[in-house]
Amino acid sequence: MEEPSIGTRSMRWQTYATAFVITALIFATAFYAANYFNNLRATEVRTAQDNVFIDILSLETQFALLASHSCSDISENSVLSREIGPVGERIAYLETQASVEQDSLVRLKRYYSLLQIKDLLLMQEVSEKCGLEPIFILYFFSNKGDCEDCEEQGYVLTALSRDYPQLRVYSFDYNLENPALQTLIQINNVENDLPALVINGLPYYGLHNVEDIENILPELTALQTTESEDAATIKR
Amino acid sequence: MTEIGHIITYAALFTALFFEVFLLVSFLERRFGKTVHTPKSAKELALPRVAIVVPCFNEENTVAGTLDSLLSLSYPHGKLEILVIDDGSTDRTAEIAHKYALDSRVRIYRKKNGGKHTAMNLALAKTDAELIGCLDADSVVEASSLAMLARPFENKNVAAITPGIHVREPKTFLQHMQNVEYLLSVFNRFMFSALGSAFITPGPFSIFRTSVVRELGGWRHGHSTEDMEMALRIQAAGYLIGNAPSASVHTTTPHTLKALFRQRVRWAYGFLRNAIDYRSMFINRMYGNLGMIILPAALISIAVALFFFARIFWYGAHTVAQTYARAQIIGISFTPSFDLFYINTSAILFLIYVSILLIVVLISVGSLISTGRRLPPSSTPLFIIFYGFLVPLWLATAVVRAFFGTGVRWK
Numbered sequence: 001m002e003e004p005s006i007g008t009r010s011m012r013w014q015t016y017a018t019a020f021v022i023t024a025l026i027f028a029t030a031f032y033a034a035n036y037f038n039n040l041r042a043t044e045v046r047t048a049q050d051n052v053f054i055d056i057l058s059l060e061t062q063f064a065l066l067a068s069h070s071c072s073d074i075s076e077n078s079v080l081s082r083e084i085g086p087v088g089e090r091i092a093y094l095e096t097q098a099s100v101e102q103d104s105l106v107r108l109k110r111y112y113s114l115l116q117i118k119d120l121l122l123m124q125e126v127s128e129k130c131g132l133e134p135i136f137i138l139y140f141f142s143n144k145g146d147c148e149d150c151e152e153q154g155y156v157l158t159a160l161s162r163d164y165p166q167l168r169v170y171s172f173d174y175n176l177e178n179p180a181l182q183t184l185i186q187i188n189n190v191e192n193d194l195p196a197l198v199i200n201g202l203p204y205y206g207l208h209n210v211e212d213i214e215n216i217l218p219e220l221t222a223l224q225t226t227e228s229e230d231a232a233t234i235k236r
Numbered sequence: 237m238t239e240i241g242h243i244i245t246y247a248a249l250f251t252a253l254f255f256e257v258f259l260l261v262s263f264l265e266r267r268f269g270k271t272v273h274t275p276k277s278a279k280e281l282a283l284p285r286v287a288i289v290v291p292c293f294n295e296e297n298t299v300a301g302t303l304d305s306l307l308s309l310s311y312p313h314g315k316l317e318i319l320v321i322d323d324g325s326t327d328r329t330a331e332i333a334h335k336y337a338l339d340s341r342v343r344i345y346r347k348k349n350g351g352k353h354t355a356m357n358l359a360l361a362k363t364d365a366e367l368i369g370c371l372d373a374d375s376v377v378e379a380s381s382l383a384m385l386a387r388p389f390e391n392k393n394v395a396a397i398t399p400g401i402h403v404r405e406p407k408t409f410l411q412h413m414q415n416v417e418y419l420l421s422v423f424n425r426f427m428f429s430a431l432g433s434a435f436i437t438p439g440p441f442s443i444f445r446t447s448v449v450r451e452l453g454g455w456r457h458g459h460s461t462e463d464m465e466m467a468l469r470i471q472a473a474g475y476l477i478g479n480a481p482s483a484s485v486h487t488t489t490p491h492t493l494k495a496l497f498r499q500r501v502r503w504a505y506g507f508l509r510n511a512i513d514y515r516s517m518f519i520n521r522m523y524g525n526l527g528m529i530i531l532p533a534a535l536i537s538i539a540v541a542l543f544f545f546a547r548i549f550w551y552g553a554h555t556v557a558q559t560y561a562r563a564q565i566i567g568i569s570f571t572p573s574f575d576l577f578y579i580n581t582s583a584i585l586f587l588i589y590v591s592i593l594l595i596v597v598l599i600s601v602g603s604l605i606s607t608g609r610r611l612p613p614s615s616t617p618l619f620i621i622f623y624g625f626l627v628p629l630w631l632a633t634a635v636v637r638a639f640f641g642t643g644v645r646w647k
Contacts, residue, residue: 002604004479004480004481006394006429006476007266007430007476008476009432009471009526010432010524010525011524011528019258019261023253026590030587032581033583034582034583037581093577097582124619150560155561155566191265209565210565
């Protein structure tokens with residue numbers, strides 16, 4: 001049986017101080033844990049990016065050896081490293097986390113942009129030498145809160161990538177300070193009117209839905225039709 | 237805007253955690269630190285005379301159970317009187333009560349309906365007992381409770397002692413959640429008294445020193461929360477309010493959301509209006525723990541609950557809008573996947589988990605000191621998950637009514 005509690009209301013400062021210190025320690029632990037896990041994530045992303053870099057380097061080397069290899073070998077392997085897609089998703093997730101160190105995040109984004117540009121250049125070069133017709137879209141967005149339609153445009157491009165696996169979408173943060181990215185923006189004459197898409201070298205501004213893009217890129221639907229016919233032939 | 241939201245969230249979490257930790261540290265200090273004063277084992281003859289008032293207004297379904305439990309109290313017959321005050325009932329309450337008048341301890345008075353405080357004041361005028369208490373006609377007491385509540389009055393500075401209140405035979409989902417909430421209140425009430433800071437003397441079976449109640453002018457309307465107003469008046473006069481958690485009272489609680497909502501709006505409204513009336517106590521060192529932490533924390537907790545509710549509601553609405561926009565474009569597809577990378581490990585979530593864990597600890601301590609059981613009730617997860625969404629609804633209503641002074645009704 002618990003004894004009744006009857007106390008006076010005089011304050012014991014030691015109790016207040018102890019409670020304050022314990023609460024502060026809980027807070028410090030929370031911040032430390034959040035930071036620790038975010039660092040783990042950043043490390044994971046960096047490792048994935050390194051893998052992508054190795055893949056690209058490997059492809060470049062393979063391409064340099066083109067003289068002694070057939071184009072078919074190259075074209076089979078020219079699909080961008082499968083790891084780059086998840087890397088983009090992971091970076092997008094880290095951007096939503098308030099406690100992620102901003103400098104570290106910006107470094108990851110710069111590296112990611114460079115990898116995409118390298119892949120783009122390599123793909124263009126391989127396509128030219130091997131007579132391929134790559135289908136790709138450059139997508140420029142902003143996440144500074146000044147682009148209302150960027151989120152929706154992202155969904156549209158996700159849907160297109162899902163429906164047309166051959167389509168390659170390279171997405172870039174327009175405001176990221178990266179000389180290579182700024183050069184890419186200049187070469188394609190992309191203005192700060194986002195979201196912006198560059199398709200077949202032409203810039204398109206504002207929100208474009210799936211139908212709009214299919215109209216701009218009729219090769220997409222043609223590609224799907226050809227694939228369906230191929231599948232039917234194989235079944236027969 | 238997001239930055240400000242984060243800062244307010246952290247400030248609110250710090251305040252909530254600090255308060256929980258403060259109560260727990262105070263509890264541990266009391267339990268393991270200084271030697272607890274154990275009152276002398278009181279002999280039956282030393283027990284004071286007590287008048288228990290049963291204010292009734294249309295309580296035909298519950299009044300018999302209440303009177304039966306009072307007549308079963310282990311308290312000397314000559315020192316207990318039960319005053320049934322029929323506050324203008326229009327049902328069979330008076331008829332049922334009169335059957336109990338055969339017992340010499342029971343007296344029945346009938347008056348025009350005027351509210352609970354008027355019933356209490358009538359009883360105050362009709363008794364010469366040293367202690368006076370109240371048992372709402374929807375509550376029952378355990379036999380040993382009154383003796384436990386009467387003994388601490390040996391201390392001449394004690395003006396009131398509150399019991400450990402429990403939900404009577406919880407049946408519905410809502411009542412099981414309230415059962416957990418009441419255990420948390422048992423702990424809070426116990427610690428508030430230990431810190432000399434109790435600011436409510438609940439209706440079910442709080443016992444008062446009659447002379448102090450008379451000195452303070454009897455009960456007042458107190459914005460439909462006369463139990464809070466009386467406690468604040470006792471505090472303002474410098475008397476002590478103790479708590480005996482083992483003195484168990486079981487009270488019938490609302491079993492529908494509508495009834496619960498009405499009851500809690502009344503409580504929250506009463507607190508806010510009384511807080512305005514007794515505002516001089518807030519952040520006033522003269523009132524020690526009561527003025528510096530307990531009352532401000534009670535007020536801040538309302539703001540914190542409303543803030544978190546608004547924030548969760550906002551995020552929920554935003555997520556639904558985003559999902560809808562996404563579904564419009566890429567359709568609805570659900571492919572179950574598990575990736576450790578996407579597990580939320582934010583500091584805010586960690587702090588919320590710690591805060592919830594501390595609440596469970598406080599509920600367990602409430603259970604331990606009142607029932608001797610160490611584990612919280614099995615319905616604790618229901619309380620943790622759902623109650624947080626209900627509370628802001630009546631708090632918001634009470635805040636609006638308190639602001640416009642529209643008032644609330646008992647029934």
